[in-house]
Amino acid sequence: DRGSVQNSPKSYDVEYLMPVSLGTPAQQLNLDLDTGSSDFWVFSTLLKESMINGQTLYDPNASTTADKMEGYSWKITYGDQSYSSGDVYVDTVTIGDLTVSTQAVEAAREVSEEFTADSDNDGLVGLGFGIINTVMPYKQKTFFEKAMPGLDSPVFTADLKSGAPGRYNFGYIDDGAYTGNITYVPVNSSDGFWSWVSPGFQVGTTGSFNSTRIHGIADTGTTLLLLPEGVCEAFYGRIASAKYDASQGGYTFECNDSTTPDFYFGTGNGQMIRIPGSYLAYSKTDTSSLRCFGGMQSDSGVGFTIWGDIALKAAFIVFDQGSERLGWAEK
Numbered sequence: 001d002r003g004s005v006q007n008s009p010k011s012y013d014v015e016y017l018m019p020v021s022l023g024t025p026a027q028q029l030n031l032d033l034d035t036g037s038s039d040f041w042v043f044s045t046l047l048k049e050s051m052i053n054g055q056t057l058y059d060p061n062a063s064t065t066a067d068k069m070e071g072y073s074w075k076i077t078y079g080d081q082s083y084s085s086g087d088v089y090v091d092t093v094t095i096g097d098l099t100v101s102t103q104a105v106e107a108a109r110e111v112s113e114e115f116t117a118d119s120d121n122d123g124l125v126g127l128g129f130g131i132i133n134t135v136m137p138y139k140q141k142t143f144f145e146k147a148m149p150g151l152d153s154p155v156f157t158a159d160l161k162s163g164a165p166g167r168y169n170f171g172y173i174d175d176g177a178y179t180g181n182i183t184y185v186p187v188n189s190s191d192g193f194w195s196w197v198s199p200g201f202q203v204g205t206t207g208s209f210n211s212t213r214i215h216g217i218a219d220t221g222t223t224l225l226l227l228p229e230g231v232c233e234a235f236y237g238r239i240a241s242a243k244y245d246a247s248q249g250g251y252t253f254e255c256n257d258s259t260t261p262d263f264y265f266g267t268g269n270g271q272m273i274r275i276p277g278s279y280l281a282y283s284k285t286d287t288s289s290l291r292c293f294g295g296m297q298s299d300s301g302v303g304f305t306i307w308g309d310i311a312l313k314a315a316f317i318v319f320d321q322g323s324e325r326l327g328w329a330e331k
């Protein structure tokens, strides 16, 4: 079996949403595929009105195939301190023609203001490893873990694009979606994340390659690229107008600063992925400003590097759960 679904970026590529069908008759929600977490949760009719702001709600009572998991609950907090919690149902879920008939659907009773404010986002499909699923008393498998045994190949791929729709594929690798070769790197899933080690980085075409192992996770659910302080300093040190602006909470620079270099990160076997300098001018610091908030920021608050959408949209990535490895390719 296999599946394929289009993803669509929200403004500034802040997140990428995909249509998902839940229940019988199908209820379609727009969900955020998140390889940095492992809960499948949705806005639901259990929520208080004050927490809803235009989102589409999953109504388990309107689904003939929904069964409540009595005595089960969940509560998740994300890196940005946003959170959600609620009850759990088993129901049928279809993503891109791939159906899991007994998916644990976590129906929200409570969401933090960040989720309420994000009116296009109806919930998250966590495709990290099930070991960090928050359902109690017994953790639940991710959509991919439930689908995996029936798939042609135990992989899913992410093709995120800058300012344009891309695609998530399940169970196969579309050889037309990338150029060159796929370089595979080992993954350590013991923390539940797609954790891997980059051999280093290079700033611009003229910079030398800096051989420094960077431990991090591939996280489709995080917008920015969060790298060690030293790497940020090496990159922003090459941009004439760049500075760390405490009032903005990060590095900023003039959006059109022509000295902005591309940023390359190593994957393995000498392969590097090129992030165009334009991706790193993330968003204007305010409507009248000529300065942009940087797409690369320090990971000092996190403890490990997060290869978020800024990096992922420069590549075609294979999440190979069968062999616990990540595949990187240019495109």
Ligand SMILES: CN(C)c1ccc(C(=O)NN)cc1
Residues within 6 Å of the ligand: 032, 034, 035, 036, 037, 078, 079, 080, 082, 114, 115, 118, 121, 219, 220, 221, 222
């Ligand atoms: C508030 N929203 C939409 C979030 C979406 C995703 C995340 C996240 O850390 N994913 N790895 C946090 C917050």
